Amino acid sequence: MASSNQGVAFRTPPEALASEQAQLNPFDWYAEMRREHPVRYDDQRGRWDVFKYEDVKQIVSDHETYASDVASTDIRLVDRDFDTDRAPSMIRADPPAHGRLRNFVNSRFQPGSIAEHRARFEQIADDLLDDIDSGANVDIIDKFSHPYPVTIIADLLGLPRDDYDQFLTWSKAATELSLTGDEKAIESNKRRRARVQREMREYFSNLISERATGSGDDLITLAAMNDELTHEEKISFCLTLLIAGNVTTVNLITNALWCFEENDLFDAVRTGAVSRTKVIEEVLRYRSPAQTVRRVTTKPVELGGRRIDAGELVLARIGSANRDPARFDSPEEFRPERSPNPHIAFGGGIHFCLGAQLARLEADIALEKLLDRFEVINPDLSDLSPQTFLYGVKSFPCRLETGN
Ligand code: HEM
Numbered sequence: 001m002a003s004s005n006q007g008v009a010f011r012t013p014p015e016a017l018a019s020e021q022a023q024l025n026p027f028d029w030y031a032e033m034r035r036e037h038p039v040r041y042d043d044q045r046g047r048w049d050v051f052k053y054e055d056v057k058q059i060v061s062d063h064e065t066y067a068s069d070v071a072s073t074d075i076r077l078v079d080r081d082f083d084t085d086r087a088p089s090m091i092r093a094d095p096p097a098h099g100r101l102r103n104f105v106n107s108r109f110q111p112g113s114i115a116e117h118r119a120r121f122e123q124i125a126d127d128l129l130d131d132i133d134s135g136a137n138v139d140i141i142d143k144f145s146h147p148y149p150v151t152i153i154a155d156l157l158g159l160p161r162d163d164y165d166q167f168l169t170w171s172k173a174a175t176e177l178s179l180t181g182d183e184k185a186i187e188s189n190k191r192r193r194a195r196v197q198r199e200m201r202e203y204f205s206n207l208i209s210e211r212a213t214g215s216g217d218d219l220i221t222l223a224a225m226n227d228e229l230t231h232e233e234k235i236s237f238c239l240t241l242l243i244a245g246n247v248t249t250v251n252l253i254t255n256a257l258w259c260f261e262e263n264d265l266f267d268a269v270r271t272g273a274v275s276r277t278k279v280i281e282e283v284l285r286y287r288s289p290a291q292t293v294r295r296v297t298t299k300p301v302e303l304g305g306r307r308i309d310a311g312e313l314v315l316a317r318i319g320s321a322n323r324d325p326a327r328f329d330s331p332e333e334f335r336p337e338r339s340p341n342p343h344i345a346f347g348g349g350i351h352f353c354l355g356a357q358l359a360r361l362e363a364d365i366a367l368e369k370l371l372d373r374f375e376v377i378n379p380d381l382s383d384l385s386p387q388t389f390l391y392g393v394k395s396f397p398c399r400l401e402t403g404n
Contacts, residue, residue: 014042014049023386024393026291027332030320039304047313048306053324053344055304059295059316060348066295066314068351069094087232089240091351098350101233104226108156108219111357117156121362124151125369134374134402139395141254144370146172149249149362153241158218159207167242170200175247175389197239204238205231241355249359251289251392252280253366258396259283261379263334270371278337280363284322285343286334291319291391293347318344319391376401 016022016029033040033051041048050056059066069092090101107113128144128151150171154164173196176189204220208231211224219241223234256279260266268274292315299310308314322343323331346353353359370377378399385394 014045020386023388024384026319026391027323030317030323031332034320034324039306039308041306047315048308050303050314050316051320051324052304053321053327056316056318056321057344057348058303059314060293060318060344060351063094063098063350065298065301066316067094067298068092068098068295070294070296070313087230087236089233089236090354091240091244095350100228101237102350102354104228105219105222105237105354108222109354109358114357114361117152118361118365120155121152121365122369124148124155125365129369129373132400134400137397137399140257140379140398140400141250141393141396144366145250145253145396146246148253148366150242150246152358152362153245156219157238157241158211158216158220163203170196171242171246174200174243200239200242201235204235208234208238244353245355245358247387247390247392248289248355249362251287251387251390252283252359252363254392254396255287255289256280256283256363256367257370257377257379257398258381258384258393259286259334260377261381263336265336266371266377268336269367274336276364276367277360278339278341280360280367281341281343282334282336282338283363284345285328285338285341286322287391288319288322288343288345289390289392290345290347292317293351318347373402374400375403 013023017026022029030051033049038052039048039050039055050059069088071088071092088097088101090098093101125144125148128147132138132143147168150168151164154167159167173192176193207220208224211218211221214221214224220238223229223237226234229237259279259282260269265274265279269276269279295314295316297308297310297312297314301308322328322345325331327342328338346356346359376399378401380397380399384396386392387394
């Protein structure tokens with residue numbers, strides 16, 4: 001079956017999710033699939049979709065059966081997240097390469113190391129919020145949710161300050177994905193993204209060379225000075241951090257505001273009546289920014305009563321797993337302080353999100369600052385459009401007012 005997915009873009013949605021409405025709310029379809037076809041093969045897309053918590057958890061935990069290096073099989077995806085043809089980054093690598101590509105940086109993302117940056121992240125949030133006038137109608141993604149994590153990643157990588165605007169423009173272009181519409185538009189989008197990737201590669205390549213003998217404390221220097229990585233692997237590492245640490249957190253922040261509006265929670269979170277830490281976990285479960293992870297089977301396997309051959313592409317739907325009634329009480333309810341909350345929004349196993357603690361801290365500061373600064377946060381949910389890259393919306397119009 002593997003050959004039938006040749007030429008199908010990774011993010012091509014199944015027919016059931018073709019409409020914008022269904023992409024904003026895939027949860028009814030997930031519920032139906034969990035009941036009717038929890039492990040199903042999609043002939044049109046030539047891949048498997050997996051919906052139940054236990055099965056998805058099994059996939060992300062068992063890297064020997066479910067590999068991440070898609071390039072090692074005969075599957076050729078026309079749309080990759082970014083150009084990793086030259087060297088995979090950790091997210092698309094299997095052991096033993098995975099350990100080499102991840103371990104050198106692991107300690108920088110542990111809770112203790114991340115917490116040291118709190119004051120700097122608060123400053124970044126404050127600076128962005130200073131640029132928003134009270135009474136303004138703004139797209140909160142454009143003004144805050146997007147520039148905030150991108151500036152943080154730029155800071156951690158150690159980019160020169162003068163390059164931040166360029167970095168922001170690249171990050172936007174790299175994740176603006178067109179999968180539908182006329183072929184011309186799709187083609188020109190692909191060309192634009194390829195150009196941006198080339199420019200970013202060249203940019204990082206130069207910085208890495210410059211810092212190979214450096215003494216800085218930034219992540220580019222850390223990668224540049226590592227003898228176990230090739231030059232191309234160092235570039236892929238930088239690109240991965242930019243992409244993986246970007247839209248995901250943008251969507252966590254915006255999806256939180258979306259959930260707060262739907263559940264009338266702004267005051268409760270602002271006053272601390274609802275714990276910010278817990279409500280962020282519930283947003284991660286309820287509107288998971290990454291709804292799927294992909295794997296390739298390395299051998300034939302039985303899952304949910306179905307036999308999957310070796311070399312098949314499998315999409316583990318973590319957004320569905322996080323709403324599985326077999327694991328969560330009343331999963332379709334947003335319970336701000338849900339406990340326990342064993343969601344798998346950050347994946348699991350050896351590929352468990354490197355940036356999970358960073359994302360949590362970023363979201364905590366972002367929401368604290370935003371809610372403190374603006375007494376009125378009035379989103380307009382009437383005309384939301386879905387993103388194609390991850391689960392979230394393209395823009396999030398809001399009226400913001402300070403108390404004075
Ligand atoms: C709400 C925010 C985020 C979500 C929901 C999220 C989600 C995920 C998920 C589901 C995976 C597993 C992918 C797989 O198994 O194939 C992952 C891996 C990863 N994430 Fe995140 N992520 C977030 C934020 C971040 C941030 C801020 C960074 C920045 C450092 C980051 C860097 C990574 C990296 C490098 C990996 C690959 C880890 C590996 O393969 O060993 N993520 N993330």
